[in-house]
Amino acid sequence: MNPAKPDSDRLACFVCSLNLSGMTMTRVILWLVAITIVSFVIGFCLLALSGDFHPSPENKASPFRQTAMFSPNTTTIPLDSTTAGTVRITMGAGEVTVRGNAPATALMEASVFSPAPEWQPDLLTSVNGSEKTVTMTEKGHQGKEWFAVHSPNSWEVRVSETVPVNLDVEVGAGDSRLELGSLDLASLVVSNGAGDTEIDITRYRGGPFGAVIHNGVGDLTLRIDKTGNTRILMHHGVGDITTSGIVQTDETYTTAGFDPALPVNEIAITQGVGSVQLEAV
Amino acid sequence: MLQNEQEYIRILRSRLEGTLPTDELEDIISDYSEHFTMGKENGRTDGELWSSLGSPEDVARELRVMHLVKKAEDDRSCKNIFHAVVATLGLGLFNLVFVLVPFILLVVMLLMIFVIGVLFTVFGPAAFVYSILQLAGLSAFAIWLSPVAGLFISTGITTSGLLMIIGDYYLARFFYRVGIRYLKWNIGVITGTECAA
Numbered sequence: 082m083n084p085a086k087p088d089s090d091r092l093a094c095f096v097c098s099l100n101l102s103g104m105t106m107t108r109v110i111l112w113l114v115a116i117t118i119v120s121f122v123i124g125f126c127l128l129a130l131s132g133d134f135h136p137s138p139e140n141k142a143s144p145f146r147q148t149a150m151f152s153p154n155t156t157t158i159p160l161d162s163t164t165a166g167t168v169r170i171t172m173g174a175g176e177v178t179v180r181g182n183a184p185a186t187a188l189m190e191a192s193v194f195s196p197a198p199e200w201q202p203d204l205l206t207s208v209n210g211s212e213k214t215v216t217m218t219e220k221g222h223q224g225k226e227w228f229a230v231h232s233p234n235s236w237e238v239r240v241s242e243t244v245p246v247n248l249d250v251e252v253g254a255g256d257s258r259l260e261l262g263s264l265d266l267a268s269l270v271v272s273n274g275a276g277d278t279e280i281d282i283t284r285y286r287g288g289p290f291g292a293v294i295h296n297g298v299g300d301l302t303l304r305i306d307k308t309g310n311t312r313i314l315m316h317h318g319v320g321d322i323t324t325s326g327i328v329q330t331d332e333t334y335t336t337a338g339f340d341p342a343l344p345v346n347e348i349a350i351t352q353g354v355g356s357v358q359l360e361a362v
Numbered sequence: 363m364l365q366n367e368q369e370y371i372r373i374l375r376s377r378l379e380g381t382l383p384t385d386e387l388e389d390i391i392s393d394y395s396e397h398f399t400m401g402k403e404n405g406r407t408d409g410e411l412w413s414s415l416g417s418p419e420d421v422a423r424e425l426r427v428m429h430l431v432k433k434a435e436d437d438r439s440c441k442n443i444f445h446a447v448v449a450t451l452g453l454g455l456f457n458l459v460f461v462l463v464p465f466i467l468l469v470v471m472l473l474m475i476f477v478i479g480v481l482f483t484v485f486g487p488a489a490f491v492y493s494i495l496q497l498a499g500l501s502a503f504a505i506w507l508s509p510v511a512g513l514f515i516s517t518g519i520t521t522s523g524l525l526m527i528i529g530d531y532y533l534a535r536f537f538y539r540v541g542i543r544y545l546k547w548n549i550g551v552i553t554g555t556e557c558a559a
Contacts, residue, residue, distance in 0.1 A: 110528060113521045120518030127511035144515050145505050 155192045156204055157184060160241060163213040165267065167247040168240055171218045172202075174254045175234030181263035183239040188246075189215050194235040202236070240264055245288060252276065256299075262306070266290040269348075275299055277355075282346075283362045285309055289344035297353045307361035311336045311346040319354045326361030336361050366408040367398040370418050377422030382429055390425060423452055424553050431549065435542045443538060450545055453552045461548060468537050475530040482523025489516035 166188040183190045205216045245267040254275045265287030272295040279302045305311050307326050313334040327334045378387050401411040427449040434442035447465050451457045493512030506512035
């Protein structure tokens, strides 16, 4: 009996007879094994050299980050018995959002969405009399930087609406969004090296404040309350300035009905390169 | 029930029709008819010959299993080995443990290796692209501890996925051969004969 050649044998013959530029299946397998071994060896050697790879019983020997992106690390700084606060935020690269709506008994609540646990910021607090100061600083990547690349952090900071707050936000590179209309600002300092900055102080009902805004490269959008008594002093480099509901006098911009005799919200803007949009809403 | 030659042949034929090729079936029927003829020439009764041959249902079952195992051996395919295994189960309840369980475990193992291989083969190139994006600072998340290392490790993941798929193919062929031998041995143990259908 001479049975017909079975399908599987035909497939096997086909696979075995594969001749890719003179390569038999055995050679293909050997090449794959070699590439696999070499790739893994080089990859994990690079990881070891970069200082990022620390397998231990606590940390799995994985080349992947144990990402914290989907589970933000939230920290609440209580007011305790203080009646004023200073919040200083210093971020190297990433996105920062600051708004009100912190819990009633908290000076600040910060949610950190960081792709790397080791990039969690340092949070320092101090109390001076009735004022509490919180400093939130990105400590940066502790390992060698040969091969590791920073990926943007994202911080969401909620500040107390019940006590006057000095707010200082400094971002090296990245976008900043500040929604401060519900806060009681004592002072405001915003500094952004490169990136877009958006500051919204509409519906502001707090006390008068002084603000200094430095924006290096990037667009700046500032929205203020049209009923507020606000004066803006602008030092502008390269880029357009567009206004809406604002009265311009040389480098000074004021809200309609501005009265210097009344308490004034003074805002000084230094803009390097990029457009500026001022809106009184 | 009458235990004569005609009844024996009728049952045997009805049980084997549709499974065995006609010529093979006729050969078998002819053999059994001849056995009855020779037996009766030697003075034995139909009942005695029936008893000595065993019930036609059991004989048909064994012949069917041997045929399906031989078919699976000659023509390797998932369908044929499945039919052979299912037919072997009919030889005895204990084959649920000695044939079906190992068969299912093997199938699951081969399937898992194949699925993991496919996943690696798909994930590897995706991770390779992602490490380039991370290197260029275009990725939203830093999945790699080191994107340069990621380039190499994702290459390794891809090739190991391909190796798994290829290895799974050869593993399946190996277990197919071993499985056929095991089924033959199993049939031999149960029927007390060598399976050489």
